[in-house]
Amino acid sequence: xxxxxxxxxxxxxxxxxxxxxxxxxxxxxxxxxxxxxxxxxxxxxxxxxxxxxxxxxxxxxxxxxxxxxxxxxxxxxxxxxxxxxxxxxxxxxxxxxxxxxxxxxxxxxxxxxxxxxxxxxxxxxxxxxxxxxxxxxxxxxxxxxxxxxxxxxxxxxx
Amino acid sequence: xxxxxxxxxxxxxxxxxxxxxxxxxxxxxxxxxxxxxxxxxxxxxxxxxxxxxxxxxxxxxxxxxxxxxxxxxxxxxxxxxxxxxxxxxxxxxxxxxxxxxxxxxxxxxxxxxxxxxxxxxxxxxxxxxxxxxxxxxxxxxxxxxxxxxxxxxxxxxxxxxxxxxxxxxxxxxxxxxxxxxxxxxxxxxxxxxxxxxxxxxxxxxxxxxxxxxxxxxxxxxxxxxxxxxxxxxxxxxxxxxxxxxxxxxxxxxxxxxxxxxxxxxxxxxxxxxxxxxxxxxxxxxxxxxxxxxxxxxxxxxxxxxxxxxxxxxxxxxxxxxxxxxxxxxxxxxxxxxxxxxxxxxxxxxxxxxxxxxxxxxxxxxxxxxxxxxxxxxxxxxxxxxxxxxxxxxxxxxxxxxxxxxxxxxxxxxxxxxxxxxxxxxxxxxxxxxxxxxxxxxxxxxxxxxxxxxxxxxxxxxxxxxxxxxxxxxxxxxxxxxxxxxxxxxxxxxxxxxxxxxxxxxxxxxxxxxxxxxxxxxxxxxxxxxxxxxxxxxxxxxxxxxxxxxxxxxxxxxxxxxxxxxxxxxxxxxxxxxxxx
Numbered sequence: 001x002x003x004x005x006x007x008x009x010x011x012x013x014x015x016x017x018x019x020x021x022x023x024x025x026x027x028x029x030x031x032x033x034x035x036x037x038x039x040x041x042x043x044x045x046x047x048x049x050x051x052x053x054x055x056x057x058x059x060x061x062x063x064x065x066x067x068x069x070x071x072x073x074x075x076x077x078x079x080x081x082x083x084x085x086x087x088x089x090x091x092x093x094x095x096x097x098x099x100x101x102x103x104x105x106x107x108x109x110x111x112x113x114x115x116x117x118x119x120x121x122x123x124x125x126x127x128x129x130x131x132x133x134x135x136x137x138x139x140x141x142x143x144x145x146x147x148x149x150x151x152x153x154x155x156x157x158x
Numbered sequence: 159x160x161x162x163x164x165x166x167x168x169x170x171x172x173x174x175x176x177x178x179x180x181x182x183x184x185x186x187x188x189x190x191x192x193x194x195x196x197x198x199x200x201x202x203x204x205x206x207x208x209x210x211x212x213x214x215x216x217x218x219x220x221x222x223x224x225x226x227x228x229x230x231x232x233x234x235x236x237x238x239x240x241x242x243x244x245x246x247x248x249x250x251x252x253x254x255x256x257x258x259x260x261x262x263x264x265x266x267x268x269x270x271x272x273x274x275x276x277x278x279x280x281x282x283x284x285x286x287x288x289x290x291x292x293x294x295x296x297x298x299x300x301x302x303x304x305x306x307x308x309x310x311x312x313x314x315x316x317x318x319x320x321x322x323x324x325x326x327x328x329x330x331x332x333x334x335x336x337x338x339x340x341x342x343x344x345x346x347x348x349x350x351x352x353x354x355x356x357x358x359x360x361x362x363x364x365x366x367x368x369x370x371x372x373x374x375x376x377x378x379x380x381x382x383x384x385x386x387x388x389x390x391x392x393x394x395x396x397x398x399x400x401x402x403x404x405x406x407x408x409x410x411x412x413x414x415x416x417x418x419x420x421x422x423x424x425x426x427x428x429x430x431x432x433x434x435x436x437x438x439x440x441x442x443x444x445x446x447x448x449x450x451x452x453x454x455x456x457x458x459x460x461x462x463x464x465x466x467x468x469x470x471x472x473x474x475x476x477x478x479x480x481x482x483x484x485x486x487x488x489x490x491x492x493x494x495x496x497x498x499x500x501x502x503x504x505x506x507x508x509x510x511x512x513x514x515x516x517x518x519x520x521x522x523x524x525x526x527x528x529x530x531x532x533x534x535x536x537x538x539x540x541x542x543x544x545x546x547x548x549x550x551x552x553x554x555x556x557x558x559x560x561x562x563x564x565x566x567x568x569x570x571x572x573x574x575x576x577x578x579x580x581x582x583x584x585x586x587x588x589x590x591x592x593x594x595x596x597x598x599x600x601x602x603x604x605x606x607x608x609x610x611x612x613x614x615x616x617x618x619x620x621x622x623x624x625x626x627x628x629x630x631x632x633x634x635x636x637x638x639x640x641x642x643x644x645x646x647x648x649x650x651x652x653x654x655x656x657x658x659x660x661x662x663x664x665x666x667x668x669x670x671x672x673x674x675x676x677x678x679x680x681x682x683x684x685x686x687x688x689x690x691x692x693x694x695x696x697x698x699x700x701x702x703x704x705x706x707x708x709x710x711x712x713x714x715x716x717x718x719x720x721x722x723x724x725x726x727x728x729x730x731x732x733x734x735x736x737x738x
Contacts, residue, residue: 012521018528025535083520103571104520105527105564 004119006030007048009039009065010081011057012134015027019052020110026112040068047073050099050118054113055089063092070097077118081106088141187482194478202470210463214456221452226428229441230412232370233430237439239366240380241432245327247358248340250280252323255344255354263288263354264297273299276356277365284337284357289315292350300357309355318343318353325435328360328388328397334389336360336397338435359396363389376443381405383436393421393442403427405438416445505679505699512681514566523563530556569693570681579622579705583728586619586626586659587612587651593630594649595640606638607646616651619659619725625701626725632694633721639686640667640719658707658724666718675713 006028010016013034020030031048033039036059043051055062066078080093081102090101099118102111104155202283254263262268269288274285285300293310309315318324324341331337341355363380367389372378380388385401387394394402402420406413408431415427424445431438446453534553537546555601601608619626637647645665654660670678670685677683679699684692702709706726713719 012525015521015525018525018532022528022532022535025539083524084517103568104524105560106524108528109532116203 004028004050004115005046005048006115007033007039007042007051008032009036009051009057009062010054011035012054019108022108023112023115026108028112028115036062036065039065043069043073043076048076049122050079050115051076051078052115053078053098055080055093056084063089065094066093066096066098075122077122079111079114079118081111162663189487190485191478191482194481195474198474198478198609199471202474203467204465206463206470210459213648214459217459218452221449221455225449225452226414226426229414229426229428229443233412233428233439233441236366236370237430237432238377239369240363240437240439243362243366244340244435247280247282248323248325248354249339250276251286251354251356252342255342260288260344260346260352261289264298266299269297269299282358282360282362284331284335284359289341289353289355295355297549297621306594314339314341319351327382327386327435327437330398331357331359360389370441372441373443373447375447376441378439378441380437380439382438388437393419401440403429403440405429405431405440405443407431407438409438413589425427486693501679502703505696508681508696512570516570519563520567521566523560527557527560530560566691566693569697570693574730579625579701581617581620581705582623584621584623585616585624586661586725587616589623589626590630590649590651590661592635593627593724595633597634600638601647603644604638604643606641606644609648611648611650613652616659617653617727620723620728621705621707622701625705629698629701630661630663630721632698636661637665637667637721638692640664641668642667654724657726659727660722660724662720662722664718664720669715669717669719670711670713671715677713684730 008016008020008023008030009032010019011034016032016034020032023030030116031042031046033042035057039051040060042048053062053065062080062082066080069076069078074097077099078097080090080098080101081104082102083091093101099121100114102114108136234667258268258272263272269286273283273286276286284299285302285304287300287304287307288297289295289309293308293312293315295307298305298307313599314324318341324339326339328336328338337357337359339355339357341353343351343353345351365482367378367380370378377392379391379394379401381401382388382402385403385405387397387401390397390402391399403415403417404638406429410431410433411431412428412430417425417427419425419442426443426445427447428443429438429440439507530553532555534550537549537553540546590612591610594610600606634647634649642648649661649666650664651659651661669707674685679694680692681696682692683696699709699719702723702725708724710722710724711719712722
């Protein structure tokens with residue numbers, strides 16, 4: 001599973017560095033951004049598979065990053081990981097296509113399993129989309145990629 | 159001296175009315191009620207009394223005048239009649255003495271004829287006599303034989319010599335009949351003089367008095383200068399008896415006295431004097447007859463006055479009771495509302511603060527968690543070294559402690575995050591029984607007597623199942639911690655009113671002090687020695703309030719506590735309010 005590219009975005013340097021190290025120890029490739037602008041730049045250079053995103057950051061906050069990334073790269077799986085946040089934030093994030101919403105402090109195993117599930121989900125969607133595309137049904141494929149997050153959410157809530 | 163007395167009075171009044179604040183609430187209401195009562199009584203009864211008194215005196219005055227004025231008129235009229243009667247007789251005699259000469263009258267035939275005419279034409283003439291200058295009655299006509307009677311030494315004879323005419327007082331004549339005598343003097347050209355004297359009986363006096371139409375209890379009579387009766391008196395004696403009343407002589411105007419007569423009656427004595435002779439006409443009337451109307455009226459007025467005073471006092475007392483009661487209730491309601499508001503505000507402020515703190519702590523907590531986790535990872539993957547196991551244990555301990563902190567912060571956030579409850583109709587009895595099932599094992603183990611009394615056909619409540627379960631579990635757990643082994647816990651449910659269903663959980667455990675009760679809903683407040691987060695009731699309170707219900711505590715130290723929870727019914731009135 002070495003091929004999963006994870007981007008960690010958090011302004012809390014001590015936290016994010018340590019988390020990155022632990023993720024790498026668990027055989028996942030990780031990159032770090034310390035704020036929203038940096039995160040968007042990194043995503044532009046090299047699109048990650050999964051993004052771990054803090055909500056409250058100086059400058060462009062997590063919600064805005066989520067919105068822009070999902071708009072530009074719908075197949076990036078975004079996991080929110082925050083110490084703040086209410087039901088309202090969670091609902092909004094899921095509406096915008098976040099894959100999951102975790103609260104700090106979170107267990108490392110939980111984080112890792114969520115990353116893996118998110119990646120699996122992405123791959124499945126791509127395969128299905130590819131199948132549809134091969135069959136010539138581009139619209140369905142595109143829609144599938146687009147509504148990815150939302151579908152996920154409705155499945156979750158049931 | 160004056161100013162000191164003044165300030166003392168002022169202080170006393172102030173103290174009496176207690177204008178300054180009094181801390182003790184119950185005595186404050188008593189004083190308030192007393193003041194209201196006194197002021198209301200003062201402003202109602204004082205004007206009423208003043209008005210009543212003024213009325214009383216005015217009525218008395220005008221009634222007296224109304225009664226006395228006719229009396230005065232009657233007295234004057236009657237006196238006039240007497241006057242007329244006497245003057246008439248006197249002028250008759252005077253006429254005879256002028257029309258006839260001494261010689262003519264000396265003839266007994268003439269005198270007898272005159273006597274007969276007088277007796278027939280004028281009432282009351284008893285006899286008539288001719289008296290010469292020496293006082294000897296030389297001619298007489300009448301029932302008695304009084305010829306040659308010598309009058310020269312009598313007082314009236316001297317008086318006629320001086321005044322030309324005379325009317326005597328009443329005297330008992332021959333035959334014991336009351337009479338008066340009248341006499342005139344005639345002076346001839348040669349200087350000699352003679353007199354004509356007639357006696358008149360006083361029956362006519364009684365007749366005149368009877369025309370006054372005096373009622374049976376009153377009396378009217380004539381007295382002379384010495385206060386001797388000149389006519390018969392109904393109550394006070396016969397002719398020539400002594401009158402018991404003091405009559406002022408020469409009172410030609412009607413005079414009115416109030417006195418007590420010998421029979422012990424309160425009477426009004428009205429009298430007027432004659433000019434000639436020196437008599438007074440007296441009317442005596444008992445007061446109660448004169449003022450009977452007045453006394454009746456007075457009685458009615460007094461009755462009305464006291465009745466209205468009584469009614470006013472009753473109304474004022476009742477009214478001030480009601481007023482003070484209303485004030486008291488309003489103040490209590492206000493205090494309760496303020497208290498509840500304060501409690502709500504305090505809790506929501508604390509809730510916000512707690513959530514804020516939880517948020518802020520979560521980040522460093524996450525760092526500790528990751529650092530400790532990384533250390534543990536590193537230690538785990540490194541080859542064995544001395545004390546490796548010890549390091550692992552320490553790190554596990556750190557991570558576990560972080561886990562405990564996480565539980566607290568997440569519970570706090572759970573309260574503050576305002577998770578929308580999923581409302582559904584719930585059977586409270588069933589739900590409570592389920593919760594009881596969770597703690598049944600402990601109760602059996604500690605031999606706790608659980609008594610449940612569920613109302614049948616209890617309306618279902620609209621609430622979130624999980625939250626309500628949490629509420630009852632929290633309270634039931636507290637009850638179980640409060641009771642000793644072999645203690646008792648009672649659960650009762652009932653329909654409170656149109657809107658709410660009530661459930662109470664009562665224990666006979668240690669109870670709480672007043673101070674504790676005030677703080678039990680505060681976060682982090684706990685009386686448990688170990689293991690209590692102090693969040694149970696804090697969260698319970700938040701949930702119940704969010705569901706539109708209410709929670710009440712009643713507790714007494716060493717007697718036990720009762721928690722009562724009210725939850726809104728399905729289709730209760732709260733539902734409508736929500737829809738609006």
